[in-house]
Amino acid sequence: MVKLTEQDRQQYANQIISTLKQNQIKQFRDTFLELHPTDQVEIFISLDRALHERVYHFLSPEEFAEIFQGLDIDHQKATLAELDESYSASMFNTMHADDVADFLSEVKGVKSDTILTSMDKAEADEVKELLSYAPETAGAIMTKEFISISSSDLAADVIEKLRHEGPDAETIYYLYVVDSRNILVGVVSLRDLIVAPSTEVVENMMSTRVVSVTTDTDQEEVAKIIKKYDFLAAPVVTNDGVLSGIVTVDDVMDVLEEEATEDFGEFTAAKGATDVNISSFQAARKRSPWIILLMFFGLITAGVIGRFEETLEEIVLLAVFIPLIMDSAGNTGTQSLAVMVRALATGSFEKKGLLHTLKREFGTGIMLGLICAVVLMIIVPILYGSYLLAFIVGISLFLTLSIATIIGAVVPIAINKLKLDPAIASGPFITTVNDILGLLIYFSIATALLEHLPQ
Template sequence: MEVLTLKNIEKDTLLIVEMLKEEKYQEINDMLTGKRPYDLASLFQSIPDKHRAAMLEHLDEAVIASMITRFNHMNQLELLGKVGPVRANKILSLLDTDVLSSLLRHFPKTDLDRFLSEMNEEKARYLQEMISYPPNTAGSMMTDRYLSVHLHDTVAEAVEKAKVHAVYSETLFLIYVLDETGKLAGTVSYRDLVIAEGNEIIENIMFRQVLSVSPNTKKTEIHRLLQKYDFSAIPVADAENRLLGVIAFDDMMQLVIQETNEDIGKLAAVDKEIDFDTKPAIAAKRRLPWLIILLFIGLVSGNIISAFEETLEQAVALAFFMPLIAGMTGNTGTQSLAVVVRGLSEQDIDGKTIIKLILRECKVSLLIGLVCGGMIFLIAFIWQGNMYLGIVVGSSLFLTLILGTLAGTIVPLILDKFNFDPAVASGPLITTVNDIFSLSCTFPSRLSS
């Protein structure tokens, strides 16, 4: 009921432009305070360029801080540049460590050092540590705004701590329990505190089976965990199980969405993030490497055909079916690939499962090969009136469908086995490799020539 639809945005945009003209800046801030980051960002982007500078000049820093969490790094840096160093510092100080650290990575070294030197020493050290972890790891996305209590605290004492540190735990639903040596021993939820009696000892009500990850744990690994378990947050701890930070719920949700989107991108051979705002030259540059690799792999198929030039000259009709056979092999390979990549992201698999899966795909490919091969035999026979052509084309399709299906199954399994991301075996790659398979099968007639 409170979501901004496109219509609402238009209405709000007009309203704000009106207010800007009348210089009612306080009213704009009142209207925007409390709105959700995504809505603020959409609204800001919908304001015509000529009014945006005036708007930016008068927006509360808190509104800007909320809004830019939904910007990409380039736009974040651009905006901070526009508001000047004093306001930029204010805005940055309002950001949570997970957002801030990922932005600071893009700062020039001197700016970064100056910014860190001006802030609270403890916080600066924390941010520096976060930046020291690679951007695709747990350490880079954790927050220090968590609340911890001690094993032997009473519920009443924990409530007192929660009241004092209320501002530090905005996005977390859990409180972390540490033992005497500072190690993570369990969690209690705020709900537990509400329900329990005040003199109860935390140790007796805490949840002990807490899963933590190391700061070096990769995002893909966390994504895998989230598919299996319903975590609302994940604590990040060092080798001695001392709590370093917490990955909050919203970051986890973003991670799941990002990772699956990345999978889609990889499967389609667009590795790096390209969104609607990416500039043409950059989008082309990011897409070309794969296309060029695929072009050279594709040349192999040309070579195969040229080796059978004579056959082709004798039976040009064979060429009619070449793209179809190549295409079908790519299609079945892509289907298998999707099933395997999806499955691998959802569960760990052992040798038994792998063998079962390969056997299953063998049977699937036999069935698919028989149906499609049979159909194309009939079509080729009826169309060209040539039984021999029908047999060559039908049996080629039968064979290549089996090979294509198995390639789509086995390639991602091998990649996963060697700890590569199976989604790297993109549809286009499988399709191109399968082109080569299919052409190697389309010319069995050479044997008889």
Template sequence: MNRLNEEERQQYFDQIFKTLKYKKKEEFLELFLELHPTDQMELFLDLYDDKRPMFYEYLAAEEFAEIFQGLELDAQHDVILELDKTYAAQMFNYMQSDDVADFIGELEDQDAKNILKAMDKEEADEVLELLSYPDESAGSLMTKEFVSIYAHQEVQQVMADLREKGIDAETIYYLYVVDDKGKLVGVVSLRNLITVPLDEVVENIMSTRIVSVEAHTDQEEVAKLISDYDLLAAPVVTSTNELIGIITVDDVIDVLEEEATEDFGEIAAAKGATDVNMTSFAAAKKRSPWIIMLMFFGLITAGVIGQFEETLEEIVLLAVFIPLIMDSAGNTGTQSLAVMVRSLATGSFEKKGLWNTIRREFGTGIMLGLICAITLMIIVPFIYGSYMLAFVVGLSLFLTLSIATIVGAVVPVIITKLKLDPAIASGPFITTVNDVLGLMIYFTIATTLIAYL
């Protein structure tokens, strides 16, 4: 089916809903199975609860498996309660092993055991293997549905095998060549396979320059590798180079989204609380430690202001510019933080090097500081009638922004060297540090030049 616009799509959905309403099974299947799996999933989620039993009745377990594995985890938990146990077991048998492992991994032990017991032994064993690997590792991310071939096979034999086995594979764009012991020795693309004579031997067309990952490799490293090499899939091997699975690009996209969400939560000091489906209590529980910690950092800021109480009492007008100094410092530092965290995550930091990156950010801070300082030196005298006050505020802002960019760039690097996630140098944390530095610079300059104000 061609891609429909929103109006056509809704009309098509309504047509399918009518077939359910009037219990026209054959017409329903004809219309529904024409849809892309993503549209099938969306239509399913739009169903009223009372229509779902009919949906399960009309669709075979194999047909529903693709819909179920595309649902969010919370939706999967709700749906599984509605399914007949036999139907559910059949559905899990048809799902990709990595998707079953993702679902079962979130269940209570007894519930997981019940599902595995109901599945076919071969399918259950594959899921158990995936569950045996650490979370967020290549082994836990891989799928067991792949096609492997032998170097001594002829192309015509490989093509015949593909017709038989390819339907169950996650992807057949890459065929992995193994020896008699199951060790990875080469890779052949489908393009190469169909453009050579049928009597050609695999060994003559395979590439031995293989990009692979070990089962215990971190998922973020796997995602970076697949992105760097523009791969559709990457083979997963043991420490002895035995081929045990593959990781496809669609799984990598999920990893990148997950890692980006995690980093966003770190930068916003809301780690683990970015899920919009989370309850208010759960979100508050996740965020409160950060807020309490930052509250104590705020006391440091208050302490800095208290140290210069005499200066403030003598020139009360200085208090007007405290929010400006603090906000500008925090915003500039957070921008540098975001740039550095992304640089570390994508690997571009290693290419540029520490000093080049710091020099760039420092230069940016100087330019920003100059622009803001000149602007203030023009505006402040018109509003407050004091050129010296404009000079103090402008100079303070220039120095503050120059230093704030360095703080925002250096702190994530230090945290990375300590083998921690650079995103924990959260925006609020960087903001508070730069607030303290900005206020100290501002009041030090103001106190030094107080006789001229």
């Protein structure tokens, strides 16, 4: 199987297009099927509808299933519309059950029922089982294509079983040992199996300390477990211990990408609007609630400034430093927010504890505030000729940054304690809150020292 470089991809694409147009089946198959599936997908996407029809004719449903699984959901929907029912039914029967379930969870409705009806009963039942689990759980993302063995099997018998069932399994690097009731009792690695004598009994080589997840375990928790133990796959069991499926590392990579996209949307107050394929109307509809909420917070900020109107009228120069105070407070709080959400996601927060984390962030805020204050106390007198003004701005920034780091750290912790996603403490929200507190500190200090400031 060839993995193309970027330089070679276009050359292969042109060659494949040529064989399709000239109806050269053998040359097409020899060239196309030797490519890595990822390159096959990219080349397929670049073809027009007429050449797609040739591909369906030149490839069997089993061969095309690999390509279909690699397409994104929009391309999958468009491709399905081009396939006849018998071809698509054979294709879905060949695909892994979890990939079919992922696709059907997107199409739903009558089309989903039609596809399930066209599939073989055994294959359809596996897909229906996966669709029955709650979204974003281990049950929903697990695959049913795994190999289970008995503790009484001999190593030679298991290897023979691998020869027959291995090609259809998602992974063969872990073999799961079950009892007569299909309850998970152990695991054997492929390496242990290969190095063991052919007459060795599985019971003597298996590990009984199996790390597993239940069907209702959150998918993010599954990803953490696989990452923690460096697994290639994790077994999924029911509450009674019955082995139901496995979650593989490639499924986990998809989960991590999905969760990262979701967190990014929360950070930027654009949840659900990070997909560039949605329309402007849909993007605006998803973003507008946060924007409207932040607009009302902005009115509070305006109210704070209005409350100190007399101070501003007395010393107009104070207005020059409003953006500096607001931007610094918001940026510092957002940095702490990012640090805390990351710590909660990776589990490092639990290792260090609340007190250690708050002390570190508060200490960071103090040092940042001190550095900024010193810089301002040097620059402001040079630019504006007032050491008192430099003191007001410097001490205000020092206090603001010290508090901003605490707010940026505490808010996601509090939200996490409520069993919510800490990323919903979005950057714009934290920024606005710190803006308000920063202005209150700044104008309170300025008002207290108003009579000493130069008019």
